[in-house]
Amino acid sequence: MKVIALNGSPRLIGNTSNILHEMSDELEKEGIETEHVQLYSMSLTPCNDCRSCEIRGDGRCILEDDGLNGIVDMMREADGVILASPCYYGACSSQMKVFLERAGMILEKGDRGLRRKVGGAVVVNAHEGGSMVYSQLAYWMLRNQMLVCGSLPASVVTALNSPQYQGDREGMRGVVGLAKEMAWAISRLNGL
DSSP states (O other): OEEEEEEOOSOTTSHHHHHHHHHHHHHHHTTOEEEEEEGGGSOOOOOOOOOHHHHHOSSOOSOOSSSHHHHHHHHHHSSEEEEEEEEETTEEOHHHHHHHHHHHHHHHHTTOTTTTOEEEEEEEESSSOHHHHHHHHHHHHHHTTOEEOOOSSOSEEEOSSTTGGGGOHHHHHHHHHHHHHHHHHHHHHTTO
């Protein structure tokens, strides 16, 4: 069993990355492998709505050189997906947004390859806007017909500079709760 964790933060060792590592530890306790993808290490080209993916119908973007198709293939093979982003001016990071637009288009016009995969959203915000980003990520997963797990409290962590995430005990309780809910759902879907 495997989960792909997409990190939309430009910081390699920031709050979002550290939170994903803690979440991975929780998933591994349940026997679920986690692979991290750092979106900012890629030069993703924005979607121009060319609709080539619709014409081709093969679930791939015509822009083959920037790695997006490879990430989507990894997600198709996984049992679950975590979308994690900091909140930048009330929305997800620009790199996450580019990914969501292009990946969403090829999945919708192609094979709907994330249908019935388990999903979860993690957000880091300094002051405000976290619930907006959480909704943005959850909506994307729902539109892709994923089984979206939640937690109580929501997995929205308040922090500015790392490791401030550790100070938000309620937010981190939500992150751990999300990991446990995802592990439960993935195990059940795999007949365990």
